[in-house]
């Protein structure tokens with residue numbers, strides 16, 4: 544058996560792609576792209592000092608970042624190339640999430656490989672095992688999905704405007720860094736929001752970002768478990784974005800919580816990746832990431848859902864249901880309305 548040259552070259556190209564994102568990850572999490580952008584052009588020692596990093600490591604990083612085309616030689620100093628500028632986390636349309644996702648995926652792949660013999664599924668804590676990745680989890684998701692939310696989901700769902708008209712309350716269960724409520728509150732100025740998440744780091748970021756955006760009066764965030772969520776007054780909207788599959792093993796309790804805490808006519812807005820009915824659909828390049836993610840979800844004790852499964856739960860608890868598909872049908876938003 545021998546491997547063809549064509550296949551070898553194909554995989555070598557893929558290997559370089561993975562390496563290039565790993566190099567970018569180091570530059571993102573240690574703010575090397577950002578500091579170099581501020582400096583304009585700098586030697587490795589100057590960049591290390593500006594970033595508060597070790598000169599030896601930064602020197603090696605500059606060499607590899609130059610090799611992969613993130614840095615150019617500017618008269619003996621380093622400067623960002625347009626590709627390097629693309630990884631600035633603050634750039635509009637930043638490439639940052641690809642770098643973070645690449646290293647998070649490598650971590651999850653290593654965990655899946657090691658856990659496969661025993662079948663152990665350690666749960667959510669696996670996400671927090673890498674200190675450099677955890678703070679980037681929220682920004683990664685925000686930049687991956689925030690644009691789609693603003694461009695397509697917000698304008699298409701009437702429910703948000705209804706909550707705003709009442710000056711109502713929207714709750715986000717599993718809120719991450721709080722981007723969804725921030726975007727909602729920025730567009731709908733009478734609406735108030737409450738976010739809940741299990742990770743302390745997410746709640747810290749959510750509070751700080753709401754403050755920075757001038758929304759702290761209307762948005763509050765707290766650490767807690769979705770399974771134990773409770774609030775005194777009924778709310779008008781409960782959102783769960785990429786969070787329901789995390790708590791699906793106790794779905795009866797979750798759908799009870801949704802229905803009990805909504806006011807009459809209130810809506811639960813569930814956004815999940817749309818796991819396709821046919822395996823053949825996973826071959827499409829736009830779904831390969833989802834297929835890998837579902838393996839990573841297995842490590843965490845979860846699996847992705849089909850919209851029909853979510854619809855069935857809403858129907859079971861006596862709520863009317865409507866499903867919206869986005870992004871080539873890869874994203875599903877299932878809206879359940881409590882009877883008025």
Ligand SMILES: C[S@@+](CC[C@H](N)C(=O)[O-])C[C@H]1O[C@@H](n2cnc3c(N)ncnc32)[C@H](O)[C@@H]1O
Nearest residue numbers: 684717718719740741742768769784785786789
């Ligand atoms: C994939 S992330 C999505 C975060 C956010 N909704 C977004 O769209 O960026 C899932 C989130 O659910 C949270 N989560 C999962 N299970 C939870 C639970 N039982 N209680 C509270 N938060 C939970 C995680 O901490 C994580 O932030």
